[in-house]
Amino acid sequence: MTEFQTFTRQDHAGVAIVSFDHPPINLVDRAMVIDLMRLVRDLEDDVQTRVVIFRSANPEFFLAHYDLASQLDQPPMTLLPGTASPLSELFTGFSRLQQVTIGELRGRARGAGSEFLLALDMRFAALETAVLGQPEVAVGLLPGAGGTVRLTQMLGRARALEACLGGEDFDASTAERYGWINRAMPESQLSGFCNDLARRIAGFPASGIDHIKAVVDGVSAASETALIDESQRFVPGMNEQETISRVRWMLGQGGQSDGDMERNLGDRLGRFSKSPGE
Numbered sequence: 001m002t003e004f005q006t007f008t009r010q011d012h013a014g015v016a017i018v019s020f021d022h023p024p025i026n027l028v029d030r031a032m033v034i035d036l037m038r039l040v041r042d043l044e045d046d047v048q049t050r051v052v053i054f055r056s057a058n059p060e061f062f063l064a065h066y067d068l069a070s071q072l073d074q075p076p077m078t079l080l081p082g083t084a085s086p087l088s089e090l091f092t093g094f095s096r097l098q099q100v101t102i103g104e105l106r107g108r109a110r111g112a113g114s115e116f117l118l119a120l121d122m123r124f125a126a127l128e129t130a131v132l133g134q135p136e137v138a139v140g141l142l143p144g145a146g147g148t149v150r151l152t153q154m155l156g157r158a159r160a161l162e163a164c165l166g167g168e169d170f171d172a173s174t175a176e177r178y179g180w181i182n183r184a185m186p187e188s189q190l191s192g193f194c195n196d197l198a199r200r201i202a203g204f205p206a207s208g209i210d211h212i213k214a215v216v217d218g219v220s221a222a223s224e225t226a227l228i229d230e231s232q233r234f235v236p237g238m239n240e241q242e243t244i245s246r247v248r249w250m251l252g253q254g255g256q257s258d259g260d261m262e263r264n265l266g267d268r269l270g271r272f273s274k275s276p277g278e
Contacts, residue, residue, distance in 0.1 A: 063113030144234025169266030
């Protein structure tokens with residue numbers, strides 16, 4: 001199999017296990033995006049693999065969030081009219097895979113980390129450690145890689161607004177009740193449950209899996225128009241001065257490193273109702 005920089009892949013009996021391992025916090029940065037692009041292409045051409053489990057080698061972070069620092073001091077990003085962002089298109093690629101995709105969540109998945117999970121077929125989380133959040137509003141943005149659209153589909157309008165406008169962290173129990181994840185369970189049971197489910201599905205005929213996914217996806221697929229609108233709103237927002245100011249403040253407080261800021265991001269970002277310099 002292809003060698004990756006930011007995760008490993010192991011295959012056995014039709015099940016692939018992808019384990020994120022990109023210190024310090026599994027940031028969705030350029031290296032991670034390149035690896036994910038290679039992986040989705042591999043899976044699109046892979047007729048042997050029936051199920052893919054995504055988990056993390058870091059118990060504190062599944063995928064932290066998008067690398068906001070990479071956008072500072074760069075020429076303003078633009079999108080062609082009627083197109084989604086590259087990250088949104090990448091996650092949509094995972095949502096359209098022929099394989100069944102399962103997210104096994106320990107630790108934190110915020111921003112793009114949550115949006116990656118939302119693009120998978122199923123999500124299971126550890127009661128003791130799992131944290132989900134869409135904190136983009138705190139820096140003047142919206143979830144821009146499918147989060148606004150897919151959360152509305154899964155949670156309903158009111159709860160999607162609570163998650164996206166409040167920008168707070170959600171524990172596994174609340175996420176399960178809201179429909180953000182399939183189930184929350186004790187961490188000691190999580191890998192065994194996901195492994196058993198993956199092997200069970202992989203043992204069924206491919207035709208049945210393909211037909212079920214095709215029909216379910218036809219009913220629940222995120223609107224392409226809505227995903228494009230989301231991206232068209234997100235990308236210009238990255239150029240706003242207040243957003244740049246807030247991102248710099250977050251980084252100055254230890255954001256994107258393995259420390260208190262990232263561990264308690266939902267709380268820390270919510271303490272400021274005005275621009276940090278005011």
